[in-house]
Amino acid sequence: MSSVEAPTHVESFRTEIRQWLRANLTGEFASLRGRGGPGREHEAFAERLAWERHMAAAGWTCVGWPVEYGGRGATLEQQVAFHEEYALADAPARVNHIGEQLLGPTLIAFGTPEQQARFLPPIVAVEELWCQGYSEPDAGSDLANVRTRAVRDETGGDWIIDGQKIWTSLAYESQWCFVVARTEPGSARYRGLSYLLVPLDQDGVEVRPIVQLTGTSEFNEVFFDGARTRAEHLVGAPGDGWQVAMATLGFERGVSTLGQQVGFRRELETLIDLARRNGAADDPLIRDRLAQAWTGLEIIRFNALRMLDGVAAGAPGPEASIGKIFWATWHRDLGELAMDICGAGGMLAAGEPYDLDDRQRLFLFSRADTLYAGSNEIQRNIIAERVLGLPKEARA
Structure with missing residues (x-):
């Protein structure tokens, strides 16, 4: 494919998924916009499951899988476009992420033909979670x-x-x-x-x-x-489970992280708007922290694109660990900034018994970001030992 054809191919794919989402996030599914996600997985779970099965029927699950395994065989660039458009449409959080993004690619790489035949079709159809x-x-x-x-x-x-x-x-x-x-x-x-x-x-x-x-x-x-x-x-x-488990973790930090960043951007834009409305933006320290948050988000995206370049070249580098440390810390800090923008009112639940708004949930749940999927400390050890070649940490 020539350099002229490639962008055209990606843009036509982007247009296709954008139009499909616009046409289908309607009717019974219209109320699902923005539902689910970290700290909110309880929201409309059965309805989100029905939505994802609706996507499967139209061929919009497992888009990056090879066609012979039930996917669309989308290129890396097309997968990025899919995840970005899905996030931009404020479509509901996926319920089949672990099967589609983690286990499925692992079985394609390491599974037997019998395992692939047994387990991959129910993931594509969202019949088994x-x-x-x-x-x-x-x-x-x-x-x-x-x-x-x-x-x-x-x-x-x-x-x-x-x-x-x-x-x-x-x-x-x-x-x-x-x-x-x-x-x-x-x-x-x-x-x-x-x-x-x-x-x-x-x-x-x-x-x-x-x-x-x-x-x-x-x-x-x-x-x-x-x-x-x-x-x-x-x-x-x-x-040989360690090799397989590490491959799964590699798939976990794939193209879907770019869709995650669209969600981060939406959170930041919401905070900027709130700071302007409630006067918090008049505080020069708040303005400075908002500017730092915007800059940090750009760094997260650039590092993710650099990581995907390595994946496409078949030689993923340390960018995954670097990216995990950076986005986790950035998101935790964004939660703290949200509370400072809200002021004292942010300490009050919206209703009984424990009805949290989006900013409170962001603050509380993002405390876990620097721990799950590999804590910041572990990621720093990986970079120090495997990338920089520093002496290994003493272990009992």
Whole structure:
């Protein structure tokens, strides 16, 4: 494709999804605009699920997957256009993100043909929802400290899983969980881990919602007590789970982050408008912080584009870790700025018993941004050790 044809191809794709969203976010789906998202996943979940199945019927799920796996085979540039237009349309937060953006690409890269045939079509059709079984009480950002264990039963068939996962997003709405478990007794750190696909609707699995600062419960604890999954639900070879798990994390920080930034921009623009209306913008310190926030948002976008260039070239660099630190810190600071713009009134809930407005929810939920998906401290260690070549941190 020539340099002249490529932009035209992307713009026609952008126009197609923009027109489809304009025509379909109407009627029964009109009220879903802006619903869901961090701290608000409880909002209209069943209706958002119906919306996403409506998207699937029109071929607008898994757009970046190869056509042979049910996707559209969209180029990287087209995927960026899709996520940006989706965010610009204020379309509802996706309920199938973990299956579509994390597990699906992992199975395409590492799964067997049988696994692909079994699990990919229900993700495309939004018939099965997935959650991520990585973090544990003593293995959060330090994933290599996993203690959940899995052993084969006496016949050498099913895997039997015992342990606990925590901060498992939307586990209470999911039918399946991809679980990193220790399958080699006596192994430590990165060795001896395996990547298992585990059904949640069975005896031996208990999901307990965690009530967050926002009063909602997107995060959950998941307990496995003799839970089972079939032998063929192991992705990759036994003991190779670290490689598969790291690939999944790489997919997590893909093109959808550009759509996330559209949401960030909308939040910032809303705060600027509020500061002008309530007089907070007259304070030179507030104006300076708003200017810094705008500049930071531009840096986030430029770093993301640089990261995607590396992905397209087949050699992703340190930009993913750099980007995670920067956007997480930026978003947390934006929440603090929102409270300062609101003033004392920001301390009052909008209604009983705990009715939060968007700015209060932004402040409270963004406290988690610097912790989940790899804490700032862990990301700094990754950059120091793997990029800069500094001595590794001493570990017990």
